[in-house]
Amino acid sequence: MSQIRFALAQIDTCIGDVQANVESVLRYARRAFEAQTQVVVYPEMTLTGYPIEDLALRATFRKTAWEAANTLAQSLRDEGMGDLYVIVGTVGTDHNSDKPRNRMVVLHNGVVWAAYDKHFLPNYGVFDEYRIFSSGDQSVVLDVDGARVGVAICEDIWQDGGPVSALAQQDIDVLVTINGSPYEEGKMHTRVELAAKRAKEVGAPVIYLNQVGGQDDLVFDGGSFVVDADGGMIQRSAMFVESLDYFDLDTQAEQQRVGTVVEPRDPDEEVYAACVLGLKDYMRKNRFTGVCLGLSGGIDSALVAAMAADACGGENVWGISMPSMYSSDGSKDDAADLAERIGAHYDVQPIESLFSSFQDQLSLEGVAAENLQARIRGVIVMAYSNAKGVLALATGNKSELACGYSTIYGDAVGGYAPIKDVFKTRVWQLARWRNKAAAQGVGIGGLNIVGNEGEDKGIALSDGVMIPVNSIEKAPSAELRPGQKDADSLPEYDVLDRVLASYIEHAHGRADLLADGYDERTVDTVMRLVDRAEWKRRQYPLGPKVSSLAFGRDRRLPITSGLRE
Amino acid sequence: MSQIRFALAQIDTCIGDVQANVESVLRYARRAFEAQTQVVVYPEMTLTGYPIEDLALRATFRKTAWEAANTLAQSLRDEGMGDLYVIVGTVGTDHNSDKPRNRMVVLHNGVVWAAYDKHFLPNYGVFDEYRIFSSGDQSVVLDVDGARVGVAICEDIWQDGGPVSALAQQDIDVLVTINGSPYEEGKMHTRVELAAKRAKEVGAPVIYLNQVGGQDDLVFDGGSFVVDADGGMIQRSAMFVESLDYFDLDTQAEQQRVGTVVEPRDPDEEVYAACVLGLKDYMRKNRFTGVCLGLSGGIDSALVAAMAADACGGENVWGISMPSMYSSDGSKDDAADLAERIGAHYDVQPIESLFSSFQDQLSLEGVAAENLQARIRGVIVMAYSNAKGVLALATGNKSELACGYSTIYGDAVGGYAPIKDVFKTRVWQLARWRNKAAAQGVGIGGLNIVGNEGEDKGIALSDGVMIPVNSIEKAPSAELRPGQKDADSLPEYDVLDRVLASYIEHAHGRADLLADGYDERTVDTVMRLVDRAEWKRRQYPLGPKVSSLAFGRDRRLPITSGLRE
Known part of the structure; x- marks a missing residue:
């Protein structure tokens, strides 16, 4: 047979919920089957969810997963x-080996018909796979109705050599790679370039199937695609939504037919959608239906409130205004205005008398009083959060968290921090983007992300403004003492954010930063703030940590350190 | 030459503080030199401190370390x-390679004279070395005044094959291994057995030199030792103190001379000393001189207060009694009694009126009010903590933290949690041990740990009791509602602690626990409590986390999980 139809099942799995993942696989398999598909491809670690971390080490969990694969194969046959x-x-x-494997299985005719184990185990950034898995050492070519299908798992195509090199010698008709590749800004481009290189290496089209959805502090963006043997894009799925797309491989044809290629989103839209999807899936998978925030x-x-309204609807958002003696009238008005625009519950809980009660006993001064x-x-x-059973959201951005410009157990409380990985300059951009989208008619919940596909375009905003312009345009202040402004304590945000990116995300030391062209005073200020904040944060752990990758894990540094560079 | 003197410099390094580490090396080298030593051996990653985690990835830090090694070699020659x-x-x-190496260097004649790179990079439990280092692939034998000295770094001797196998073919006279091996109960025995096995393998004595001191949430116990070619113990340094001991290798002798072999401590003393050293070094390296706690x-x-008094003296401990309407008189008396016995500052800060102020506004009920x-x-x-610049201590034990029997941002606040890895049944044992030691004359600060070597035996306790007997003997209660007892919410601690150990530390799943002989109701209760607590703890991060190793890192599980096993 020269025509093979592949279905690209870009689904949102949940770690540990094997039963729900199996049901999702079945649901998509039925749709694919009705569309005359021969091969359905799902993301990395479909049945277990990804990344499962130390769950991999639990023998009873591995047994559950193995039984699920067999039962699923039988169910497919039975249907x-x-x-x-x-x-x-x-x-x-x-x-x-003592360690388990990151495995791909092919279910066919009621059994686990073939298996392949991931060779390259990433152990950098957000990945810890070498810790929990051992490496496979075989390459696998499947014979699917006469077509030779090579397979790989995620990191296998990011490294030279290994299974892809082996497949290059085996005259394959297509390379299928299943992935759990977390979102980072600009990563789509990197993935496509890489897949194109591998397509040329193996002389065949490459199917790149990626997971979609939020999982803890990672967001998987989907955006699965197919490139032909020359590396040309011939199929691309949407980002941030579940999808089922098709690729018809013609093993006899010189050139493959071009299908639907979804264009990438605007960068601000991409980041905003990633934040909302992360929050939405965090709530759904942890069974929260509402949030509260100051x-x-x-x-x-x-x-953050706007993102929350987009994730769960304004009627499930509890906004709490907590004015003190230092809060300006403007601030109180802007908070109320925002709550009304997004349709949130809005309570005012003044803190002045509570503050006095504590001060009668403690008589604190300076920073302790702030x-x-x-x-x-x-x-x-x-x-x-306790009384209403809703998720408390921390509202800190990456710039202030990195510099420790927040209070431990104070404004930093919360179970999820939607913008912990968004620098302040980007916060303003995202707010402006969301207002622009509102003006163009994207109402609350109207974003195209997982779970919103079948919904209405959301509640329209009366005047096309979601976030009050005042909140965007005024000078930022913590309002913990009279006349306080962020700019009194921090460098200007446009410089600060660039230095932070170099220092935190690219591991530049002092000498590197000076060579980057930043002046000595700024470099020393930022390094001092970040080091001190990191130390305090790890001493008194906050919820949100500073990430070294977009939506990734913070850099891991020791707490106790005499480092003075 | 047939006689070679090795000095075992068991020192307490600080991560990142290269200058202080270099000075410590010099100080010990001078003492060893005066004692006619030829070879001085220091712990793993002496100059940088250990474990340096992602600091390894910073190029400017690596440069600093490299320059320090060269400068140190010159200083040694100059002196x-x-x-x-x-x-x-x-x-x-x-x-x-893109990645740095975990390296041993031999300084001699003013230069870096030889180098060896660690082969096996541990990446389990508390270790993450594969993440940050690449592996060495050479074995190294040093010629020291005619003696053939084989070398290895820590994990290299824990794995079969690799450098030790290579050295077994090279007729070495002694194997020197430098280590950063964290304390776990019973680990000393394992290390000695392992070293004995390697000694027989290479047919030569093994020098095992271990780091000592607290570093973040790890404690290194020292206890360096030498076994002869038959695996017999011929030299052992004390645990939990810096030390400089000697081993005279006679390359011609059939048998090596037995030196000083320090006997191991009582297990409760060992754990208590580890907790105090961890706290003491955390304070010293982070420049805290005092602590506060409820x-x-x-x-x-x-x-915890007793440990703090042992770590920094009672006069640097601020104990705060914070009685509510539910606090018994007995509790208040016991708190005051304890503070007096350890010579701590003692303040009473009633919370009843503060509670009323909040309740006037919030009207909370049930758990929210607790x-x-x-x-x-x-x-x-x-x-x-803010007003006095002291370190806040969290007082939770491992059993209650594992079960989530504590309030996020409440009793769980604190920068360091001295007993986070001590089960409740062990808490009682440690209290009894400390009182027994006090009765035998071990006063406050009288423990033999790093920093206490030269001090007086501490302040004697008037009646030989440090921890009030009442506090040890009464039924545990959180006192957040009338008549509340731990036993209302948790299984009895003797059963609970054993189930927790199996579930948390040995990754036993439900089927395993039932096979271990625990009844279904207990297993389900404990698993539900732990899973829910782990989820809540990671959602709303507390300070202290549950460790899977004594003094180690908690197991890493995803937060968002549909796991129902």
């Missing part, structure tokens, strides 16, 4: 889909 | 010690 080749990821046991009238809490205000607010936010 | 062979660990750059009158805060009490206490503890 008359035994002829399908269903490619899913799971955790596997290897009898020559609304200060500032841009950070306004943006922190007390923030901590009283933290207690109130958590009281709402 | 007339050029003939010494000084074996130190550091971070090295490899020109064939004193409830219960056993956990009493034990949490409010704990969070008001958290605000007060942090106010002391």
Whole structure:
């Protein structure tokens, strides 16, 4: 047979929920089967969810996953889909090693028909696979109705040599790679270039199938695609939504037919959608239906509230204004305005008398007194979270978290921090982008992300403004003492954010930063702030940590350190 | 020459503080040189401290370490010690890899005279070395005045094959291994057995030199030793103190001479000393001179306060009693009694009126109202920390943290949690051990740990009791509602602790636990509590996390998980 139809099942799995993942596989397999598909491809570690971290080490969990693969194969056959080749990821046991494997299994004719184990185990950035898995050492070519299908898992195509090199000698008709590749800005381009290189190496089209959805502090963006043997884009799925697309491989043809190629989104839209999807999936997978947060009238809490409204609807957002003696009238008005625009619950809980009660006993001064205000607010936010069973959101952005410009157990409380990985300059951009989208008619919940596909375009905004312009345009202030401004304590945000990116994300030391062209005073200020903040943050752990990757894990540095460079 | 003197320099390094580490090396080298030593051996990654985690990836830091090794070699020569062979660990750059190396360098005659790179990079439990280092692939034998000295770094001797196998073919006279091996109960025995096996393999004595001191949430116990070619113990240094001991290798002798073999401590003494050293070094390396903590009158805060007094002296401990309407008189008396016995500052800060102020506004009920009490206490503890510049201690034990029997941002606040890795049943044992030691005359600060070597035996206790017997013997209660007892919410601690150990530390799943002989109801209760707590803890990060290793890193599980096994 010269025509093989591949279905690209870009689904949103949940770690540990094997049963739900199996049901999702079945649901998509039925749709693919009805569309005359021969091969359905799912993301990396479909059955277990990804990344499963130390769950991989639990023997009973591996057993559950193995039984699920077999039961799923039987279910497919029982439903008359035994002829399908269903490619899913799971955790596997290897009898020559103490460690499990990151495994791909092919379900066919009611059994686990073939298996392939990932060779290259990433152990950098957000990845810890070498810790929990052992490496496969075989390359695998499947014979699917006469077509030679080579397979690989994620990192296998990022490294030279290994299984792809082996496949290059085996005259394959197509390379299928299943992935759990987290979102980073600009990464789509890198993936496509890489796949194009591998396509040329193996002399065949490459199917790149990626997971979609939020999982803890990672967001997987989907955007699965197919490039032909020359590296040309011939099929691309949407980002941030589940999807089922098709690729018809013609093993006799000189050139493959071009299908639907979804164009990438605007960069601000991409980041905004990633933040909302991360929050939405965090809520759904942890069974939260609502959130609460402090609304200060500032841009950070306004943006987070807007994202929350997009994730779960304004009626499930509890905004709490907690004015003190230092809060300006403008701030209170902006908070109320925002709450009304997004349709959130809005409560005012003044903290002045609570502050006085504490001060009668403690008589604090300076920073201790400033922190007390923030901590009283933290207690109130958590009281709402406990009393209403909603998720408390921390509203800190990456710039202030990196510099420690927040109060531990104060404004930093919260179970999820939607913009912890967004620099302040980007916060303003995202707010402006969201208002622009609102003006163009994208109402609350109207974003195209997982879970919103079938919904209405959301609640329209009366005047096309979602985030009050005041909140975007005024000078940022913590309002913990009279006349306080961020600019009193921090370098200007446009410079600050660039230095932070170099220092945190690219591991530049002092000498590097000076060579980058930043002046000595700025470099020393930023390094001092970040080091001190990192130390304090790890001493007194906050929720949100500073990430070295977009939506990734923070850099890992020791707490106790005499480092003075 | 048939006689070679090795000095075992068991020192306490600080991560990142290259200058202080170099000075410590010099100080010990001078003492060893005066004692006619030829070779001085220091712990793994001496110059950089260990474990350096992602600091290894910073190029400017690697440069600093490289320059320090060269400067140190010159200083040794300049001081007339050029003939010494000084074996130190550091971070090295490899020109064939992007990643740095975990390197041993031998300083001699004013230069870096030889180098060896660690082969096996541990990446399990608390270790992440594969993430940050590349592997060495050479074995190295040093010629030291005619003696053939084989070398290895830590994990190299834990794995079969590799450098030790290579050295077994090279007729060495002694194997020197430098280590950063964290404390775990019973690990000393494992290390000695392992070294004995390697000694027989290479047919020569093995020098095992271990780091000592606290570093973040790890404690290195020292206890360096030498076994002869038959695996017999011929020299052992003390645990938990810096030390300089000697081993005279006679390359001609059939049998090596037995030196000083320090006997191991009592297991409770060992764990207590490890906790105190961890706290003491955390304070010293982070430049804290005092601590504050809430004193409830219960056993956990009493034990932590006693440890703090042993670490920094009672006069640097601020104990805060924060009684509510539910606090018993007994609790208040026990807290005051404890503070007096250890010579701590003692303040009473009632929370009843603060609680009323919040309740006037919030009208909370049930768990939300219980949490409010704990969070008001958290605000007060942090106010002391901010106002006095002291480290806030969290007093939770491993059993309650594992089960989530604590309030996020409430009693869980604190920068360091001295007993986070001690099960409740062990808490009682440690309290009894400390009282027994006090009765035998071990006063406050009288423990033999790093920093206490030269001190007086501490302040004697008037009646030989440090921790009030009441606090040890009464039934544990959180006192957040009338008549509340731990036993209402948790299984009995003797059963609970054993199930927790299996579930958390040995990754037993439900089927395993039932096979272990625990009844279904207990297993399901404990698993539900732990899973829910782990999820809540990671959503709303506390300070202390549950460790899977004694003094180690918690197991890493995803937050968002549909796991129902």
